[in-house]
Amino acid sequence: MKLSTILRHMREGAKNIIRNGWMSFASMSSMFISLFILGVFLLLALNVNAMADQIESQVQIRVYLQLNVDQAKVTELQNKIGNITEVSNVRFVSKAEGLEILRESLGKENEDLIEGYENEKNPLPDSFTVEVYDPLTIETAVAQIEAVNKADEALPIAKVKYGQGTVEKLFTITNVVRNVGFVVVIGLGITAMFLISNTIKMTIIARRREIGIMKLVGATNSFIRWPFFIEGALIGIISSVLTTVVILVAYSQFVDFTETDLALMMIKLVTFKEAAGMTALLLIGLGTLLGIWGSTISVRKYLKV
Amino acid sequence: MNVIEMQDIWKTYADGTHALRGVSVRIDRNEFVYLVGPSGAGKSTFMKLIYREEVPSKGQISVNGFNIGKLKPRKIPYVRRNIGVIFQDFRLLPKLTVFENVAFAMEAIEAPRRVIKRRTMEVLELVGLKHKHASLPAQLSGGEQQRVAIARAIVNNPSVIVADEPTGNLDPETSLGIMNLLEEINFRGSTIVMATHNKDIVNSMRKRVIAIENGNIVRDEARGEYGYEA
């Protein structure tokens, strides 16, 4: 194909969007709406997923020590707990570190809540964070840790905490949420395709004559196909870029706006930066594919002699 | 040399209608041929076979030396570039300007842009519509729209022009203008095959007349008459 022909196809493809104003508008609108809903659900799914991860990772055992436990004892306890079969990891969390973690989870706005509790005034005890290989064996692990405590006359462990009983429930909930989110996203994808293919069906009927005339003057099939192909891709790109911009701007506003309130509830949304790449890639990629796919099938149907 | 040659052509449509029943004909370079006959006689079918819109059910047809009944689909566009087609309903693209409607036929054969511009303006001048090159079809009269369609049909210098009742939608005066234009194009070297119901035009021009009835050629005269009541 000659360069001038390639340029001609691009020019025609772009011009056709304007020439078929209302049809293009209809295609773009239906694509915008479908991709928008898809995007909203994608963000929702991303957040649910992140929260599920958060909750899962929080399924760990906190072992709080008495206030007077010395360094040698700490090392000894850490080794003993680490030797329990179910335990995958034991990490020592000093009282200072504990305060820092609390500060972070409260967020910048609420930092003042813990002001004045630094250093000597720190009320938190030293602790261990214990993780298990399989969250379902958590109760066995806890029993073993309590056994370690009882074997020591000084009873150096003050308290063993874990999400008693709720752990199993949490897992079913996060799993259900994930699966439902997945099904909803797939369902919406199919709906979007249906909406777009419907618009294209109308476009085909409007374009039959045009294709017929092109063939009559001796245009080859590929010559006829290209501008439609470019038109479809452009419609896909334009509407998906628009959707992405609208959704991401709205999301970043939403994140900013709710940050303070959600921090108090210990919920952290997926940040704009984390969400942007994935959302843009999925929406623009899908939009472009849908646009090309739509125009390709619509033309192929009428290219047969 | 024969530009169009049909040998014992039969055309039976999918529903069993026999539109042509054993038609044989030769049309020479630079002839002007009227195709006459009652509605449903097979005139449009005859022309569709020439521009390869339909294929014969039986028989041989060659156009410009190509056996177009046996043409590979891939080759069809290239054969069509040598045939200009004109219809009763003009078939212009409504969203394209007059210039674009004509230029488009040249873009399809990948002519250079400079050539397209020059040649398109040239044929628009020939059909007397140079000043309306930026108008949309809807802004033109029927006669003007048909002139644009003619400009599109001739822009690539086809050796054959096929016109299916080109004056069917036009008043007598406008029709006369269109006929003068077609005569001019014929004079410049194109073979023209034109189906018509216009008695006055056929009788005043005295060209070759082929009459088709019920799928058969019933009359073929060198300087013929319309031969039916109008």
Ligand SMILES: Nc1ncnc2c1ncn2[C@@H]1O[C@H](COP(=O)(O)OP(=O)(O)O)[C@@H](O)[C@H]1O
């Ligand atoms: N696509 C088609 N399918 C079935 N029958 C057709 C088709 N096109 C034309 N015919 C029939 O073939 C016959 C000839 O039609 P046509 O060539 O259009 O005649 P004319 O142009 O002389 O009026 C008519 O009986 C018509 O109904």
Ligand SMILES: [Mg+2]
């Ligand atoms: Mg007819």
